[in-house]
Structure formats: C-alpha cells, structure tokens
Amino acid sequence: MNEETDAGDLELRLARAYLLGVAEPPAAALAELIAACGPVTAANRVREGDVSGAVAEETAARRDRVVTAGDLAAAAENGARLIIPEDDEWPAWPLLSLSVAAGRGVAGMTAPLALWASGGGRLNHVVERAVTMVGARAATGYGDHIAADWAYSLAAEGVTVFSGAAYGIDAAAHRGALAAEGATVAVLGCALDAGYPAGHDALLNRIADRGLVLSEYPPGTPPARHRFLVRNRLLSALSAATAVVEADVRSGARNTANTAAMLGKVVLAVPGPITSRTSAGCHEMIRAQRATLVTSADEVLEAVGALGVDLAREKPRPERPTDGLTGQAMKVHEALQARKGKSVEQVAVESGVPASKVRALLPALEMEGFSERCESGWRRARSA
Amino acid sequence: MNEETDAGDLELRLARAYLLGVAEPPAAALAELIAACGPVTAANRVREGDVSGAVAEETAARRDRVVTAGDLAAAAENGARLIIPEDDEWPAWPLLSLSVAAGRGVAGMTAPLALWASGGGRLNHVVERAVTMVGARAATGYGDHIAADWAYSLAAEGVTVFSGAAYGIDAAAHRGALAAEGATVAVLGCALDAGYPAGHDALLNRIADRGLVLSEYPPGTPPARHRFLVRNRLLSALSAATAVVEADVRSGARNTANTAAMLGKVVLAVPGPITSRTSAGCHEMIRAQRATLVTSADEVLEAVGALGVDLAREKPRPERPTDGLTGQAMKVHEALQARKGKSVEQVAVESGVPASKVRALLPALEMEGFSERCESGWRRARSA
Secondary structure, eight states, rough: OOOOOTTTTHHHHHHHHHHHHSSSOOHHHHHHHHHHOHHHHHHHHHHOOOOOOHHHHHHHTTTTTTOHHHHHHHHHHHTTEOTTTTTTTOOHHHHHHHHHHHHOOOOOOOOSOEEEESOOHHHHTTTTOOOOOOOOEEEOOOHHHHHHHHHHHHHTTTTTTEOOOOHHHHHHHHHHHEEEEEOOEEEEESSSTTTOSSSSSHHHHHHHHHHHHEEEOOTTTTOOOHHHHHHHHHHHHHEEEEEEESSOOSHHHHHHHHHHHHOOEEEEEOOOOOHHHHHHHHHHHHHHSSSSEOOOOOHHHIHHHHHHHHHSOOOOOOSSSGOOOOOOHHHHHOOOOOOBOOOHHHHHHHHHHHHHHHHHHHHHHTTTTTTEEEEEEEOTTTTT | OOOOOTOOHHHHHHHHHHHHHHHHHHOOOHHHHHHHHHHHHHHHHHHOOOSSSHHHHHGGGGTTTTOOOHHHHHHHHHHHEEEOOTTTTTTTHHHHHHHHHHHTTTTTTTOOOOOOESOOOOOOHHHTTTTEEEOOOOHHHHHHHHHHHHHHHHTTTEEEEEEEHHHHTTHHHHHHHHHHOOEEEEEEESSSOOOOOOOHHHHHHHHHHHHHEEEEOOOOOOHHHHHHHHHHHHOOOOOOHEEEHHHHHHHHHHHHHHHHHTTTOEEEEOOTTOHHHHHHHHHHHHHSSSSEEEHHHHHHHHHHIHHHHHHHSOOOOOSSSGOOHHHHHHHHHHHHHHHOOOOOOOOHHHHOOOHHHHHHHHHHHHHTSSSEETTTTEEOOOTT
16 A cells, blocks of 8 residues: 555554544545555645645645544544554455546545444455445335345345435334344444434444444544535445435435446345335436346345455455456456457456446456556456 | 239128138238238138148138128127228238237237227327336226326327226226327227126227227137237237336236337336335336336326337328338438448447337338348338
C-alpha cells in the first residue's frame, strides 16, 4: 500500500484516525495523497498545510483537529476500534470494486480511508459471503415480513446480512438475521456513538454482538442526508449482491442498488402488488432491467452463488501468484495469453464470464498485478 | 393465394367450411395442399382420397363429412358466419406471424384455414390495435381488479381486448372492455354453439354485440384440453401483445405468452405479491426475461405503441408497392439495398429496429414480395 510498512502500529492508526476525520468522506484527493506517500507522511503534510489545492480544499476546515492515543483508548472503552487498510481484517478485495470505479472516473467512489467498528465480528470474515438488504423506512407488513424471513434464511445459510439499521426494511433484515443467530452488519451514516436512529440502540448492540456496526465517521459525527448516500457505497461494495425489498420510486435503497450495479455487483428486487407505492421502485428497476426479480431467499442465494461470492470471498495470500484467484477472476486470467492481447469480448467468450464482469475484473486483476493492457487489448502481466 | 380466384363465393366458402371441419386444427399438410391447389380443388381431392399420406392422415376420419349451403344458412340463423382468407376482412397481416413461424419449422403454428365468427365486428378492424389479456381461471381479487381496470382503459383508448372467455382473468378482461363500451374479442377452444364455459352465454352474447366471438371449430365441436392450446396460437397471433395478469407456474396463459414470444409479439406480465401462487408464473416469466414487467395500462399501451401496433395494423392495398408498409416494416425495407445484401445485424443498426424484430420482419417482407435473401444477406426484392 505504501512505503511506511515499518511505521509503528499506533502511529499508523493515529494517522489514519486523523485522516478519516480531517475530510468529509469520500475525499478523493486526500486518498490519492495517502496512496502516494503513506498515511503518516500524508497526515503530517495535511497538518502542516503542505498539500495540493485539491487536498487543501478537502481538509482545510478540520486540519487543526487532534487525535491522540487517548482518543483511541476512549473509543475502545465504548467498544469501538479503528480498522485500517494495514490490518489483516481490512476487506481489500470487496473494496477494490470502489477503487476500480474511482479509477474509471466515477465520482464519489473513493474507498474508505479506515472504518470505525464496534462488535466482535472480523470484517474480512463477515464480507466473505454477504448480501445487502435494503428498502423503505415506511415499509409495509409485506415488506417487513419478506425482509425478516429472507434475512433469517440467508443468515442460517452462513450469509452475512448487511443493511443500514434504519427503520422499516433495514431493521427487519437485521432482526431476521439475529433471529437465526447469524451474522449481520450495520453500516451507519453517522458516528457509532450518534445514537441514531433513535430507539435503535438495543438493535445496534445486538448487531454488534453477532457481527459489526461500521462507520466512516469519527465519534460525535451527527447523521446527515449526504452521509447516508456516501454510506450507501459501502453497503454496495462490501457485499456480493444488493436486494431491494420495498422502495418508492425515489429512495435511498434505489441509490444503493444503482451504486451496486455500477460496481458490477448483483442487484435484486422483490416484486409486490402494483397497488403498493413501496413496490413501485422495485418494479421500475426490474422493468428497466437494472435489477433481477427475486421471489425467495433461495433465488437470492442462487444469484449470489452464480455471480458474487467468488468476488466477495477473501483472497488468501497466494503461494503461486495466481493461487489466490477464485472463480470468475481465475477464468478470466486463464483466458489471457502471455503476449498477444485479447479484447474484452474475446475474453468473455473464451472464459464464459459475462463481458460486463470481464470489464470489471480485468482492471481489478491489473491492480493485483495479474493482467496488463497492451495495444491489442489485455494480456497476462509479465510479472505474474 | 391460389388460382381459384374465379371460383364462386359460395363454392369457396363451402370448400373452406368443409376443409376446416375435415381435419383437427392445426392441419399443416392440409394447409399446404390448399396453398398449392386452392380450397375448391383441395376439398374435392380430400373427398376423393386423392391426397398424400400426410393429408390422408389428417383427414381420413372425417372426409365423408358433408357441408351444404343449408349448413351455412343454419349457422347464419344462429348469428354465425364463416370468415375465409378470400374475404376482405381476413386478418392476413397478423396471421402472417403464424405462417412465418410454420415456415421456420415450428410445429403447430399453421394459420387457420378459416374462422367461424359471431358478432358485428369486422375482423380486420378489430385486430388493428389489439392486446390479448389472459390469466388464471382461479384468479384472485387482485388479478380480477387489474384485468377489468386495464381492459377498461385499453378499450377506452380504442384498443381491442382479446381473451379466451374463460372464468377468472379472461372474463374480467372482457367485462372491463365492455364496461368502457369498447371492442373485445373472444377466441374459443370449442364451437361457437358449444355453450362453454357454462354460465358465460350472456357474456359471450355481449362480446358478440361489441366485437366478435371466434372459433376454428365447426358447429357442435365440444371443448377439449388440446383445443385450448391450439386456440392459444390465435390469441397470440391476432394481437400485438399478450399480457399475463395472473398465472400459476404451469398454466394456459403462459402457453399463450410463450407462443406470442415465439411469434415475435410483445409479452407482458403483471407482478404481484410473492406470497400469491397466481403471480408465480408472471414472476418466473419476468425473471427469465421472457416477459416485460408492467404495472399499468399506460405501460401496456407504451409497449404496444413501441413495438406492436405497426405490425398489427392492417396493411391497406398499396398504390405504390411499399405504400402499405408501416412503421418498423417500412424502416427495415428502407435499410435494404437493391443489390448488395445486408446482415440482420446491419439492418438492425441502420433501421433502428431491434434485431429480433428484423429477424421476424425480413421473412415476412419476403413473403409479401418486398425483400429477398442473397449470398451476402438480405436485399430488396427485384420485383418491388
């Protein structure tokens, strides 16, 4: 990730905690600075104002903020810890979908600089087989029932249910997973200690008991509308599929689903009565072929098994360079030749992996050092 | 159609009535014989047993049957008439989809040899803007409501609602169209005088008042399971789109929809609660992308306006050869060149008409004498 691998753990963690709080996520310019010079140097340069105009713009308002070891200790007292990209449990593989999208120039897709977490789950484990379930806050009994019932079934099958801890569908999904004594993860649009949504303290505590509560926002950050939209990219990125249970035509759930589609993830939507406003968003997505209609938890599992899990599964450190590639990534890599480049379409035909997936996987493989672009298309990287 | 254009009207009509009753539809070999030598000669040859083995097999059991002018008069007393391909009101253009499918070797798609009709509607008029609405006999209140409501709206917009006069969705669709004082057409799987379904006599009379009741089966033919499946191809072919309102996973409505898809027609399905068995068939079709999800009568109109009506509209006798081509057929024809052939894909790109549609239209245009195949693909026919 950077040249500061010999920096002390506390130093790295303090630098990341500072950087996470100094700019409102997603901070694209700051992320580039960190990638270029490492978090400790980046933090020092931000503090001293020794940064480009773009980084200065992102960080000027809060650069005098101070994060001490005492702050981390105080957070720990509250059951919160900071997970940083340098940690083993960092979900590098699922988050790669964000870096790839950001690299394609999609605004707002910068990967998180670190994540505040509360709960006993290990982040790299809970993302291994994960589905995001989202939907309307003003859900109907129909939607609540489906969310809870499917989350129960998915959790019982060892799938982690991600959601946003909001009223309605989100809460029903978390509760269903908890009822199965399965893993569930809430990703918030405010600090872990913001006490939001009101009345969900007990639910969030139970989620932390069986999984994780995550946030990009440092202690004390209140909820805000834009933070929920920024949060949605994490719900999309950290799971293999996003299922929308009920949604109005305009809704946050649809934003999460559209982001998931852009990240190359599976998008699912549940139909309902055409007379129900909270199914109208789902129907519109299905009509526009932006989501696949699903009518059971089994169909969700099937969709994830077919497309998503291979990508979501954590990539173990390979013994041979390509040993860590699983499923579709492996098939795509095998379709590449050492010298002659192939087009995305050729690779799709030869690997049997859909072209849309190939298009997402090739840059991901490039970032991992397995593939490279050449004049005639894509080939195996020389180093691999 | 054949060389017997100078045959008398009664002679033609008696021959067609005989031929329609002498073989169980669809009678592919008999249809070929008629196409080759005309209905009067074909009828004589069948009566005398002077036919190929295939035709003999289709006609042996009933070839001694006699149809007289008295039979036609008796039918007329009951309000029934025989519409034959030689009549102006014969819906040649929509039925061409059957001939094209049969020409591609799809079994069971032979166009009807004639149609028994009761009612004041003119068949070529009622098919101009037509949608078929079908669904479960054991419909729910939800499905009944949608069928009646949408049929009302479609009929009020001048669209003829085709259905099968069965209990449940079919009846609700006919009633909705009647409530709007619009046109509606029932196509039966038994004779017009079979009194089936029991209790629908009054409904069938009202349908005849405002449109037509149609059947391939001569007076006295009882309903039978296979006749409903055979009838379904007419529901599919005579309208621009087939909308399935509610359907079990296995159902006649899905058979009609699948036939419509095969004929290149628009297929629509209405979603419903995933907890409802009668929506399961609709959901499965949408999931498999064999049907487009629709949530309102407006969306049905939109789908028909976009794809179907141009094909369904009756082709007037052209003054210039291509004057009768409408909409997509015209666009496809314009994309063709006089000498150099083009591939289906080229024609699709240049005409803006979807390739699947181009693939169906080119053979249809060929049969009409507007296009022809050549070594490099498709070009304008020399005669046109």
